Amino acid sequence: MIYTVTLNPSIDYILHVDTFYEGDLNRANEAAYYPGGKGINVSRVLSRLDIPNTALGFLGGFTGQFILDALEKETVQHQFIDTQQTTRINVKLKSSSESEINGPGPDISKEKQANLLQQVGQLNKDDYLVVAGSIPKAIPVTLYQEMAARCEQNEAHFVADTSGKALEALIGTKTFLLKPNHHELGQLFETEISSKEEAAYFARKLVKKGAKNVIVSMGGEGAILVTEDKAYVANVPKGTVKNSVGAGDSVVSGFLAGLVKTNDIKEAFAYGVAAGSATAFSDDLATEAFVEELRQQVNVETVN
C-alpha cells in the first residue's frame, strides 16, 4: 500500500482574474475549490491512476470536512488525525501570471504528532510512505526524518517531496525517492541550477548521501532521474500550461504508479513526467486517459 502524509493540507481556492490590480477591488470571473496539500494531491492522482493508497496527516474544522468529503467522492482512502482546528485555505490567483498565498498551519500537539508517528510505524516492506509539502511551524523540522527512520527500521520505502529545512534535515537519511524541483535542489546546495547537467551533478550528491533515486523536475525544460548507477533525462510534452498547482506532486504519483504497474524505473520516470504535464495542462489534476496520451510524447534517454 502507498501512504501519503500531508501535515498541512489546504483547500486550494483558485481565482481567475483577467488583470490583477494591487490595492484595488478585483472581481474574479471564475473560481474553484479543490482539496489540496501536496500529499493529498499525490493521493488523488494515484487514485485516478487506479493505485490504491491511504492519505494520512492532520485535518480539522469545516475546511477539513470539505477535504474529507472530496476524498470520499474520489474514493481516496484516508486516516487523518483530527486537529479540531480549521484547516487552511490557500489562495491561488491566476491572472497574467500565477500568484499564491498559502495560509499558516495549525498548532499540532506533541500527542497528535506521536499518533501520526505511530501510524507510520505500522508500515512494512511492501509499503511506500510519501511525505510531501512544508512542515508547519508548530512541528519540528525533523519529523520527516523521524518518519524515515521508522520506515528504514521496517524496510518500508520512504519518498519525500519537500524543500528548505525539511529537505535539508533528510540529507544523510536512507530514502527511496527525493523529488525536488531544480530551484529547491539549488537552494539546498546554495547555488543556482540552470541546466540538466548541473541538476544531475547535484542529484548525484544526494544519491551518495543515501537517496536511492532522485528526480529533479525542471518545469517546461524537462526532468532528470539519477539512480545509484544511472542517470536519465526526459523531455516534457508540448501543451498549454493551465495550472502548475500539483504538477510536481503528480510527477511523484506517476512515477510510483508506473513503478507499481511495470517495475521498470525508466518507464516509471516517463510516466511520472507525463503525469506532471497532464496536471500542468489541466484545470484540476491529471486524469489517467490524459497521462496515457501524453506518455507517447515523453522520451527518456540514458545519459550514463
Ligand SMILES: Nc1ncnc2c1ncn2[C@@H]1O[C@H](COP(=O)(O)OP(=O)(O)OP(=O)(O)O)[C@@H](O)[C@H]1O
Ligand atoms: N511548461 C511546461 N510544459 C510541460 N510540462 C510542464 C511544464 N511545466 C511543468 N510541467 C510538468 O510539471 C512537472 C513539474 O513541474 P515543476 O518542475 O515546475 O515542479 P514543481 O515546482 O515541483 O511543481 P509544483 O508547481 O507542483 O510545485 C514537470 O516535470 C512537467 O512534467
Ligand SMILES: O=P(O)(O)OC[C@@]1(O)O[C@H](CO)[C@@H](O)[C@@H]1O
Ligand atoms: O505550503 P506547502 O505545503 O509547501 O504547499 C501547499 C500547496 O501549495 O502545495 C500544493 C501543490 O503542490 C497545493 O495543493 C497546496 O496549496
